[in-house]
Amino acid sequence: MNENKLIADLLLPDINTSPDYYENIYPKRVLPEGAMVTRFAPSPTGFLHLGSLFAAFIYERLAHQSGGTFYLRIEDTDKKREVQGSTSEIIRGLKTYNISFDEDASYGPHIQSQRENIYKAYVKLLLEKGLAYPCFCTPQELEALRKLQEDKKVNTGYYGAWAKHRNIALKEINQNLKEGKNYVIRLKSPGSPDKRIIFNDLIKGKIEMPENVQDIVILKTDGLPTYHFAHAVDDHLMRTTHVVRGEEWLSSTPIHLQLFDVLGFERPEYAHIPTLMKMDGTSKRKLSKRKDPELAFSYYEEQGYLPRAVIEYLLHIINSNYEDWRKENPLRPYTDFKIDINKISASGAIFDLNKLTAISKDIIALMKSSDIYELYLKWCEWYDTEMAAFLKANPNYCMQIFNIERNSEKPRKDIGKWSDVREDIFFFFDDLYYSKDGDYNFPKALSKYDIQEILSGYINVYCESDSKEMWFNKLKAFGETLGYSTSVKNFKKNPSAYKGHIGDVAMVLRIALTKKSATPDLYEMIKVLGTERLTERLGFASRLI
Structure with a gap:
């Protein structure tokens, strides 16, 4: 038995299932030609926000409009940052905005912490091939290495000659284990600083980047994989055809492509969608959790924007020709519009609340007064209980209020969000009229x-x-x-x-x-x-x- 096999058995003695087993139980999907398999893969470290909603909607539409599959994967390998209840809130948010994912049970489980042995099977394979190794460096040693590299003015990281345990022998591994030293498992990167990778991004076009040379961690001390490694294994076994994600992940693509190649996987197509921006004076900047309340999913619920209005506005951002399509097809469901990935802007998309409100007014103007009454009452029951009481007391009177200027060729466009309605209609209710200052x-x-x-x-x-x-x-x-x-x-x-x-x-x-x-x-x-x-x-x- 060669030394690499002995190292693999020593480090992962309980992993007896080979990758071939998983390749067989997760076969290639039988789908129509051209069908896309996409995924929304959030980490349960926070709650749904506008950027993730924007991305998830694109993934879902691309898959379902092509006759493919859209699945939800929860990437919960970073247990330290996990926020209790965020997974259920993410799922609730998707349902609120009618972003439906397929059950996809044959390719589950879809929670990464439940797939630990699958990842370890592929880690063991890399160890057996000499393409991975254990690293016993402490955080203090890694910090000292970084400072030394900075002093020498070379690229920082754990790579090449700087990778202390890159060629560690079985004897040294055994000794470190006996001493109770913690370790991670790293990829032995085949990359070269002299080489570059070239790939076609479906949105940004041809991209050329330096090849990855870092010996990245693929299995952490807690036995769970890193994001990069789990991403590659899951997208392969779940047979993802198109990895569509935010452009903040573009810099990770060399690592991911390298992992696909080292593991012998077929590469998926990559498409990096633009970051949502806003105008700040005369300049553009990224939407910020700290500065911009409209980035939070909860903002749209509290303000009372229709989920459909938010989605239709996102379609305006995704494909600029949606506006003309909607004018020509005012009554058709937005799902009839097919997103063209080639027409998604490669640069940052401007998000404008005024434009969203205008679109919302267009939608509500075409609604029946009974529907407006029901939706407004539902919102008031959460956010304005006093108004809810008035609405419940006299439904017919309230529907007459909402029916004003509605039965005409050009209905009144006065309601953009439910939080504005009280000020528009308070005077219809005597208690509010006479108490108004x-x-x-x-x-x-x-x-x-x-x-x-x-x-x-x-x-x-x-x-x-x-x-x-x-x-x-x-x-x-x-x-x-x-x-x-x-x-x-x-x-x-x-x-x-x-x-x-x-x-x-x-x-x-x-x-x-x-x-x-x-x-x-x-x-x-x-x-x-x-x-x-x-x-x-x-x-x-x-x-x-």
């Missing part, structure tokens, strides 16, 4: 007498059964009897001849009824409020002037 900001050009004249007189003019045309004609006639022009155009021609124009009359009524100057259509709003509220509020406002 602040004065009535009536037009300053009108005197107290003029305003009271409008408020007291209009009560006798309004008729609930009037059509919109009849209502407006009556309003103009009422204003004219008080000295207001029936058109803004005529008022501008001869302003001294009038107290104001019909818009001033409407504004006085609007402010008295709502305590706001910007509201939905006055006619429809009064119809919903009803004659009783109209009378009470106009009288209340008149008494307070």
